Amino acid sequence: MSPRKSAHDELTKEAIISVARDLFVKEGYSAASMRKIADTLQCSHGAIYYHFKNKAQLFYEMVEADFQKLDQVLDSVLEESADTNEQKLFSIFYRYIQFGLTHQKHYELMFLIRDDDVKSYLNEGPNKSYMHFAQAINSLAPRSLSIKDIWSVFLSLHGFVTHYCRSETTFEEVKELASSHAQFLIKAII
Amino acid sequence: MSPRKSAHDELTKEAIISVARDLFVKEGYSAASMRKIADTLQCSHGAIYYHFKNKAQLFYEMVEADFQKLDQVLDSVLEESADTNEQKLFSIFYRYIQFGLTHQKHYELMFLIRDDDVKSYLNEGPNKSYMHFAQAINSLAPRSLSIKDIWSVFLSLHGFVTHYCRSETTFEEVKELASSHAQFLIKAII
DNA sequence: TTCATTATTGAACACTGGTCAATAAAATTA
DNA sequence: TAATTTTATTGACCAGTGTTCAATAATGAA
Known part of the structure; x- marks a missing residue:
């Protein structure tokens, strides 16, 4: 009216x-x-x-700000100077999973969504986040890692988060599994 | 009429x-x-x-058949008796990725769909396929693996496929990366 | 031949994302 | 202050969706 x-x-x-x-x-x-x-x-x-403009853009603008928190999580781990490098590595893996599962909807949008409308909005975001991640891993690893190894680590974490995102499992429910997955990946790079 | x-x-x-x-x-x-x-x-x-009964069930009955093809791929690897166990392990990892990336839409439908209606039907299919996978890994691994380790291997392969499914990359384009990812995972379990 | 059973139709329902002319409040200009 | 332009909102409308169901015709059995 x-x-x-x-x-x-x-x-x-x-x-x-x-x-x-x-x-x-x-x-x-x-x-x-x-x-x-x-x-x-x-x-x-x-x-x-x-x-x-449309629903996809509303979703994207909503998530963009929140997703910068992932970078902050990685930074905060690097600053925990009391820890050894291996502890820091574990923390990064573990908290990457924690982030993904406590922000499942955001993670899905950034990395998993297939909706063409939405995908056209997403490009730089994930890439920038990955560069940050790779840099951190490389500086902490006990031996010199190839780019491919770092990429494998990332994809392996991504697989964990992706799987439990799909079934909408909370981080609390799988934190022990997350811990052992992180440990599994450390075995592969030391 | x-x-x-x-x-x-x-x-x-x-x-x-x-x-x-x-x-x-x-x-x-x-x-x-x-x-x-x-x-x-x-x-x-x-x-x-x-x-x-509805669209979700039509989808489910369609996808169930697809899962059986994945099982066949795993079986054929196990039957290649000329190979060593480590070669077989590598083959299973590598061909899992190959299957996922040469049947991207199927893989997506099988593992990545988020629709709530569909999800209520998808449970046994993937689970049965995973049991098959886990059994194969366990029988081939050079040392006794924990259930969690096998699960980590699976999630790590899943992460690889998921990522390249989303960007619609062909298997040909990433077969070297697939190979090194498979090798990466073998490092973690031997 | 009669009569259930079975498979199909298409109208109807309650939704969805998205568009757009009409319009009134707010801001700007004269 | 008055007139005018800009801006934000509405709600009817469109084309599409999954799902239900009374009506009905082909089929198979008695």
């Missing part, structure tokens, strides 16, 4: 993203419909399209 | 699955609609529901 809301309750990207994040995490990408998001925001679903 | 087809062109589960597989592989799970499948079969979309 009223084609525009009064100033104090106009929509903002932040408000949309905040509601969308809750719904995406609660219901997944496809089940969280634009109409449900709009209902929660008490606006029409058309209004969201004024702020975001 | 005609509520039932004459005998010689009645629908069969096999005919539906065959058409559905093509479409699932070509367009993915969600884009391959029941109506498109029905159009290709030249029947109404309602008719499919006489043979399958």
